[in-house]
Amino acid sequence: MFLRIDHVGIACHDLEEKIAFYESTFGLTVVSREVNEEQGVREAMLHVADGDNGASYVQLLSPLHPDTPVGRFLARRGEGVHHIGYGVPDIAKAMAEIAGKGVRVLDERPRHGSMGASIAFLHPKDVGGVLTELVEAPKRS
Amino acid sequence: MFLRIDHVGIACHDLEEKIAFYESTFGLTVVSREVNEEQGVREAMLHVADGDNGASYVQLLSPLHPDTPVGRFLARRGEGVHHIGYGVPDIAKAMAEIAGKGVRVLDERPRHGSMGASIAFLHPKDVGGVLTELVEAPKRS
Numbered sequence: 001m002f003l004r005i006d007h008v009g010i011a012c013h014d015l016e017e018k019i020a021f022y023e024s025t026f027g028l029t030v031v032s033r034e035v036n037e038e039q040g041v042r043e044a045m046l047h048v049a050d051g052d053n054g055a056s057y058v059q060l061l062s063p064l065h066p067d068t069p070v071g072r073f074l075a076r077r078g079e080g081v082h083h084i085g086y087g088v089p090d091i092a093k094a095m096a097e098i099a100g101k102g103v104r105v106l107d108e109r110p111r112h113g114s115m116g117a118s119i120a121f122l123h124p125k126d127v128g129g130v131l132t133e134l135v136e137a138p139k140r141s
Numbered sequence: 142m143f144l145r146i147d148h149v150g151i152a153c154h155d156l157e158e159k160i161a162f163y164e165s166t167f168g169l170t171v172v173s174r175e176v177n178e179e180q181g182v183r184e185a186m187l188h189v190a191d192g193d194n195g196a197s198y199v200q201l202l203s204p205l206h207p208d209t210p211v212g213r214f215l216a217r218r219g220e221g222v223h224h225i226g227y228g229v230p231d232i233a234k235a236m237a238e239i240a241g242k243g244v245r246v247l248d249e250r251p252r253h254g255s256m257g258a259s260i261a262f263l264h265p266k267d268v269g270g271v272l273t274e275l276v277e278a279p280k281r282s
Contacts, residue, residue: 001168004190005146005197008225012269021269025242026227027142048227049145051192056146080270081222084149086189101166128153128162129221
């Protein structure tokens with residue numbers, strides 16, 4: 001079902017500072033910056049690798065406001081890994097399969113993720129404390 | 142410098158239970174099981190994807206004793222993402238470069254990681270709260 005580790009989502013206070021750190025320390029490159037009002041985040045995708053089944057990224061996230069999921073995460077736990085995103089070939093099918101195993105899918109329908117992807121989150125309590133995201137990349141034309 | 146997301150290291154209480162969950166829910170397959178006495182962990186590597194620069198895994202970790210790094214992590218934060226491992230082409234070179242940027246490298250010399258890899262950890266306080274591992278995969282013969 002999983003095609004790749006699509007991204008590691010990392011919560012931070014200062015997005016620009018953290019981008020500069022990942023660029024200068026590890027040589028990663030920003031390939032996309034977005035504001036996702038629905039999720040209350042400002043984010044950057046830094047390319048790590050290309051694979052047989054799509055690319056992998058570090059996703060840096062900072063909250064638009066303290067009263068957002070990432071804002072509350074930072075207040076509670078401080079900066080660090082917020083979630084893990086895995087690539088799937090068909091998000092609707094993956095959501096149905098996973099829900100059928102008894103894992104709570106937090107989204108009824110796929111929603112908009114980074115760079116045109118369709119995404120859905122799984123309840124971290126059902127995945128051993130890991131907020132887990134399913135990512136269907138947009139079809140390449 | 143980073144070739145790939147080598148693995149996501151996930152701390153759990155019951156390794157066999159979590160392996161069964163990842164296998165049955167997400168269709169991943171265990172490719173290696175090891176006990177690493179030095180790190181105080183019992184671990185399993187579950188294959189996610191192959192890429193141009195090596196493979197990606199979910200690494201499930203359970204502590205051999207409560208008084209180990211992973212045991213203390215579980216007591217403090219509960220189950221969840223423990224660290225992120227990135228593949229590098231030359232670990233000694235990567236350690237020197239990263240140390241030169243002012244990031245504390247927790248190992249003086251590379252040590253033994255999963256499946257014959259050479260690894261080193263970076264101080265999470267210098268990497269925005271993320272315990273970060275460098276992984277040089279063994280040369281293929």
